[in-house]
Amino acid sequence: MTDVLDELQWRGLIAQHTDIDALRSALSEGPLTFYCGFDPTAPSLHHGHLVAVKLMRHLQLAGHHPLALVGGATGLIGDPRPVGERTMNSKDVVGEWANSLKGQLENLLDFEGQNPARIVNNLDWTSELSAIDLLRDLGKHFRMGTMLSKDIVARRLESEDGISYTEFSYQILQANDYLELFRRYGCTLEVGGNDQWGNLVGGMDLIRKIEGQSVHVLTNPLITKADGSKFGKSEGGAIWLNPEMLSPYKFYQFWLNTADEDVIRMLKVFTFRSREEIEELEQQSIERPQAREAQRVLASDVTSWVHGEQATERVIQASRALFGGEDLGDLDGATLRDAVDELPSAEAAVGTPLVELFVRAGLEKGIGAARRTASSGGLNINNAKVTDAAGVLDGTDVLPGGIVLLRKGKKNLAVVRVKE
Structure with a gap:
């Protein structure tokens, strides 16, 4: 089971971690329970979330037990952004979005077999937490100096907008999630995006202070292109996983348009192709870059993972049909409209x-x-x-x-x- 760390490192899926030797030892002792949180701040996950889900899937395939946390409570608060306060959405809206994210996660992880994933919602325990409990049982374990020194908080405090007490308190609620999952499921590893490092460590410290136990934290990198710019965004905005917000055709085209200098790294991060397969695709890209075979594999694999193989087949058929490779009459109206949407x-x-x-x-x-x-x-x-x-x-x-x-x-x- 320790091989999964080597696999994650080779794929570029590890950014920061607590004691890696202790984590390797814990992984070798047998299956452990881990979690990753997803806040419903929009009706859909986007391509950036796939990095964390991919890391979860590798751990699951290695025999470890995943908990996918949907933040029904933290989604009502909002994780502090680099600039400006988040919009406070209503409880009904956040509830709808939480259900939407739950459905997407159920398609991305395995919820059957001997090692099924489990969906949890932090609203289940946070809604029962009184103001007195929050201050007495949790707040006393957090030091203001530590909370104020966190990068995102420090930047917001220096800005004209400042930061509200609501968003400032987010880190306490997320730390409590780790504590609750430790108590309820024996969860000893939290994974998440590298921008969440401070919040993840806060949960680890809270468990140590209250329970006297050592647990682990592991982050995945925020994916960038070879030139250092952010990998993502289409002309219409984010690369959403919801087909009603971004069609499978446009989703496929986003991955197909990956630059030559980025495609091998993206194959490692976003697909389950083996080292041998990726190395072969890398060689093909060097010898015949005009064929763009690596991009085709990347687009096909990620679209199939998110939207299913049938949707991917329709998209590929539509792409070929536009240039005479397939019979246009065989396409359904929705896929055809998506395929020609950006044409004059x-x-x-x-x-x-x-x-x-x-x-x-x-x-x-x-x-x-x-x-x-x-x-x-x-x-x-x-x-x-x-x-x-x-x-x-x-x-x-x-x-x-x-x-x-x-x-x-x-x-x-x-x-x-x-x-x-």
Whole structure:
């Protein structure tokens, strides 16, 4: 069971840790229980959360028992941000978001077999904690100097906005989570993002002070690109795991667009491919970078993990279909709409001259030019060549979702959305 630490280090999934030798010894003594917390500050997890979940999954595969904590209580408070106070969402909203996160975590971890994961919610014990209990039983173990010296708190205190007592108290509630899970489940390891180091250590110290026991903390790094910038964000914002907030097609495209200098590290972090497989993909990337095989594997594996293999197959089929590799008519309307969402578009009705469609969509400057291109075989509708420059749009040309795909040459794409 100690091999998992070596595996995590090779994959770049360890940032900071408490006594690594003590943790290695604890892992070698048999399965231990560990936890990671996820606050419902939005309706969905995003790609950054996958790093912590991936670390959890490796520990689970090594035989250790995962607790996935959904912060129904801490989500009402909000972990301090580097700048400005968080918006205080209502209890109903936070409750809905907590249920949403629970459903996503159930798809990412294994909840069956001999070593199933378990979902816990810190609202279960925090809601029973009175103000007197908080101050007497917990508050007395925290020193103001230590709390004020934490990086995020210190930065907020120096800012114009300062920090409220509400967010300042967050670290006490998170520390109490570790204490409660230690008492209830024998949890002796907390994992989380490296930006949570201070909060994680606070829980470890609280257990030592109250229970007189030593426990462990391990953080994963915040993933950056080769140039040091943050890995993430699409044009529309965060890389959400909820398909209603970011379609599987766009999710897949995000990973497919990973830069050559980053892709091998991302394969280590975000996939379960073996060392041998990743080393082979690295060699392929050196020899044939234009094939982008490593990016394709990364996009396929992560999308399958998050959205399932069927959704990934539809996305890949749609990607191929846009450039003539698949039959567009086999795609469902939702996937097709997602695939063409960012293409230049225009509206038209059945009966519109075909060459006019290319002018409306901006692929041709005028009707005459469109006719000349069509005559030379350079225009395609739904991957079929336009053979009649005088033809009109027929109802049978309209794909699911009211879409007609236009292509000029090999790479110039646009879409026509047909009015009903």
